Amino acid sequence: MLVLVILGAGYFLKKEHSAKVQVLKARALNLLELLSLEMLQEVTDFQSWNQEKQLSYSHVLSTDRFLVFGPTDPIVAVLGRDTMLSCTLSPAMSAENMELRWYRSKFSEAVFIYQNQREQKEGQMPEYSGRTSLVKDFLTWGEAAVRIDKVRISDNGQYTCLFGKGRFYERATLEIKVAGVGSAPEMRIEGPEEDGVRVACTASGWFPKPQVQWRDLSGEKFLAFSEAHAQDSDGLYRVESSLVVRDSSAGNVTCSILNPILGQEKAKAIFIPDWRKAVYQAAWRKAQLYADWRKEQFQSCE
Structure with missing residues (x-):
């Protein structure tokens, strides 16, 4: 009789432990699903843009290939002043007819979009509307820069510049370090x-x-x-x-x-x-x- 009681208690303890494990597994799966959905949305946004390019062009010429470089050191931007995010093509070639995009941590978080030789407002983050412009002085030599007016603390962090020509695209990452001097002690x-x-x-x-x-x-x-x-x-x-x-x-x-x-x-x-x-x-x-x-x-x- 005692043996049966012990075995029964062990069965219920094992069953309770198994139930807790199942709850923990379910929570972990829910968390993974949320993360996967967010990552999937970001990938989907980028793939949609890329597929549009592939529908327009059936091949990529070797002369269309290039690399994109940005500053290796962080860009120090002073609060309230203007700053520039500059990227350069290698080999040097005109970027006038390319699609250019500067964005934050996600492709959908557009800071500035240049397409069909003009600025595109659709898809731009509201906080950068009316505060950004394209510096075209060296665009024909393969250098493009976005000017950000009146730097804010929210501008602090990482950026990506993307250059696209036909089906081919390349990108580079940049970083802004915002700094401001306050009152005297x-x-x-x-x-x-x-x-x-x-x-x-x-x-x-x-x-x-x-x-x-x-x-x-x-x-x-x-x-x-x-x-x-x-x-x-x-x-x-x-x-x-x-x-x-x-x-x-x-x-x-x-x-x-x-x-x-x-x-x-x-x-x-x-x-x-x-x-x-x-x-x-x-x-x-x-x-x-x-x-x-x-x-x-x-x-x-x-």
């Missing part, structure tokens, strides 16, 4: 902190996340006591950093905000008078003595 003395003087530094409107550096009058760096970053609704960074100055010889303290992409910084210095250091240090010692006194009183009452 604002500094203030906050008060006593750990037997020293606490100094705060704030700045806003930077992109990407800026770096904060503290220095004394001789240029020696200090380690920040605290540092916090936050992004506003436009994606720009605000930074707040603080430093505790304990060295009585450090009269001037400088806070600098650095953009790591542009290498540009804005700095501001603040002077901490000796009398203020002495007052804060005395206040800190009194606070410590009071805390110690309170601790002794509390312990004596136990």
Whole structure:
């Protein structure tokens, strides 16, 4: 009887485990189906475009073949200014009668489309409408560039340029690194902190996340006591950093905000008078003595 009970319990445990495995498998299959559908849609968009070309041309001449090259290094674009995405054909040949397309991570996310020797608005992403144009100065030599006006943070990231001639096409990838310099730092003395003087530094409107550096009058760096970053609704960074100055010889303290992409910084210095250091240090010692006194009183009452 005991053996039957044990066998029955084992059967139900095995059945329950099998049910859980089936649920996990079903979830995994659903996830794979969603991913596959998204990838399939992207492939379908590109294949539809490619099939249209194949219907129009029955063969590809060897003279129609080419390569497309873009910049090997990221394109640094300053917020609010214009930038260009340039691609070049090799060997050099005219691109006037080619189909040109610049797009983001997906073929359907068109930034700019040039077809039949004119710009095509249909299929262009709304955020690039009226903000992009084709630079045709060197189009006959095989170089084409799209100008993006008034760069935004959303322009940051990867792009692809595609050149098509008949059935043949080639593409190259490019990257834009958006950077912006924000406000100069604002500094203030906050008060006593750990037997020293606490100094705060704030700045806003930077992109990407800026770096904060503290220095004394001789240029020696200090380690920040605290540092916090936050992004506003436009994606720009605000930074707040603080430093505790304990060295009585450090009269001037400088806070600098650095953009790591542009290498540009804005700095501001603040002077901490000796009398203020002495007052804060005395206040800190009194606070410590009071805390110690309170601790002794509390312990004596136990």
